[in-house]
Each structure stands twice: as structure tokens, then as C-alpha cells.
Amino acid sequence: MGSSSRIVVREMMQLSLSSPLPISWLRIRLPSLHLRPSIRCASSDSDKGNKVSSRLSHVQELLQQAEHRALSADHGPTPKITLDHVTVNFARSGGPGGQNVNKVNTKVDMRFNVKNACWLSDRVRDKIMQMEKNRINKDGELVISSTKTRTQKGNIEDALAKLQEIIDAASYVPPPPSEEQKKKIAKMAAIGEQKRLKSKKVLSDKKAFRRSKNSWD
Template sequence: MFRTYSVLRNLSRQCNRRLLMQRENPASSVACGYKSHVSIDQLYPSSNPDFLRKKTEFQNEEQTLEKFEGFIPVDQLEISASRSSGPGGQHVNKVNSKVEMRFHLQTASWIPDWIKPRLLQQEHGRVTKDGFFVVRSDMTRKQMLNQADCLNKLRNMIYKASELPPEPTDEEIQLKQKRMAKAKAGVLREKRNRSLIKQNRTSPEF
């Protein structure tokens, strides 16, 4: 009982001392409270106590980027239909079942700006000289099903372009550095061998 009372009295004195220091120097706001002797700031005074909560730059960048929600406004697309190729009898020659869907990539407000260059790089064969992104489908003999297939293709392309590459681990970085060093050593060895071959080709001096 007496020991508990002495501990509380010492703790109260420490709090009063800190409050007095805070009043004398308001810039140094020291909180009054109990901290264990095995806390991070006691064991490592110069370390950051929130290092476990610190996120990498890649994760922060991924959170700040605007995401594609999957919504594609059909009214902002140019949709046209034509005769489909392939087998199907006389029905193919009578019905416009093939669907072509296009839109201007740079002015599409429903696609985040950071995804557009990645989409252009991955699907550069679908972009015309005027900057229109074209998707076609003649999978079925129904125009509405082909239109849905075009939307599904376009949605999957945008999702694929929005996937950021995973952050490389320390082992992968070290392995890449070893491979680069090995490749450079091989190039130097090849140059040295080639130089020796040329030196042996010269005529001897008498």
C-alpha cells in the first residue's frame, strides 16, 4: 500500500514538473502521461515511433490516383453497325450485326487522365490517326450482344491499363543488379577478346 502511494506521488510530481516546464516554455508542449520503459521512444530515442504505420511512396501514389469505376457512358460513344463476315447463310447479308464502337481518347472525361497514356501504349493498334479509339465485335449474329461484347472488351482494356506494376522487392532489385553487372562484364570480356584478335592480325615488326 505504501509502495503504491509512493509511486503515485512520484508520478504526480513528474506531471507537475512537466506542467511547470510547459508554462515556462509554451513552444515545448510535453504531454503529461505514463510511458513504459520498453516503449519505442525510450528504447530508440532518435527513431520514428510511427515507422510501422509509414506507407511506401508506391502505396500513397496508388491511393491518390483516381480509379476507373467501370461506368462507360453509351451516349458519348459513336456506335455503328454493318454486315458481319463469316458463315451464317443469307441471314448475314440481311442484318447489320457487326458493331463498331469509337470515341476520342484524349477528350473522354469518363477515363482518368493517368490511364489514357497507358491505354494508348497498350492498345496503340486500336487508335486511329485522328485519335479515335475503335473497338469492333462480330462474335454473335445479334447486334445487341455484339454491342455488349464491345463494352466488355473496352472495360477490360481500361481495367488492364489501370493496373499498376507491383513494387519490386529487395531480392528482385539485387537480382537485377547482379544480372546487369554480369552482362556488362560479358560485354567487356568480348571487347577484350576482339581486341586481342585484332592485335594478333598485325604484321610483326623486324
């Protein structure tokens, strides 16, 4: 403890023997001691409860959205893509294959305009745009190439199959969560929130201990 701190403590003891310490004196002298009194608001506990409830409510909201999405989805057959929905270009294939590779255009470059595909629902189109954003050009075309076979027909079928797999994945909607799954997810969210608050409390106590230790150096 420094000399100035000793003087302040001695003044406090002398004043406490003669008369109670005035509030104004405490306000002036406490900062000189580098004391940090812990002030706890009465609403702190309620705030924690609000945080927990808000996080759990957010999880419940996500579950409700998943249930609504599953119930409102079109459960009809998955749309099928045909040659009428795409544009096909041919080019020479690279790689091994002998002299025939240099003579026949068997490589297929298939373009599917996702933005103009009105035969798909808005949800499926948006999903494809999100899934394949790295392969869709500025005109909204999804480009698929195929050199799987040495024939144009085989590569066209392969490119159409690849596009159909993308449409099937975008059209799939997970089934709504069951009551058991809802309870399990809510329980896991509550456990995670308790762990978060516990680790936050440990870190707060560690910082408070360091402050109280350094204040008397």
C-alpha cells in the same frame, strides 16, 4: 622485314652503341617501322569503373522509377466504360448465317475517343494510346468491331468487354520490386557488365595481335 626496315634497325643499333637515341629521332623513325607502341593512360581503369557504376546506377534508377510509379498510382477501382462513353454504328455482318445475315444489321462498330476521355487519368490514356496506336485513327478514336453473335445487343456487350479489357490492361500497375528482387536485378546487371568487358577485352587483344603480326610482314 623489308630493306628499309633493316637499314633503320641497323642505324638504331649503331647509334645506341655510341650515344643514347634522341627523342626527336625516335619520333621520326618509329612510324617508318610501322610500330604502334601501346600507350595506356592512367585513367583507363578509372574510366572502366565509371562505366560499370553508370550502368548499375541506371538500373537502380529504373528500379526507383518502378517503385515510385507503383506508390504514386491510383489504387482505386478500375474505371468502367459504358455506352455513354462510346459511339455505336451498325452494319450487315458477313460470313455464314443464312438469309438473316443479309437482312439485319447486327455488326457493331464501336468508337471510343481516347483523347476526350477525361474520366480516365492521363497515365491510362497515354498507355492506351501507346498500346493501341495501330487501331487509333487521327481523331483519337479507338475503333472496335464485333460480329460474335447474331444480335446487336450481344455484339454491343462483346465490344464493350473488349474495350474494358484494354482499359484494365492500361490501368494495371505492377507492384513495387522487393528488396530481394532489387538485389537479384543488380547482381544480374553486374554479371552482364563483367561479361561485356571480358568479351571486349578478348576482341581488343585479338585486334592488337593482328596489328603486331602484320606490322612485321
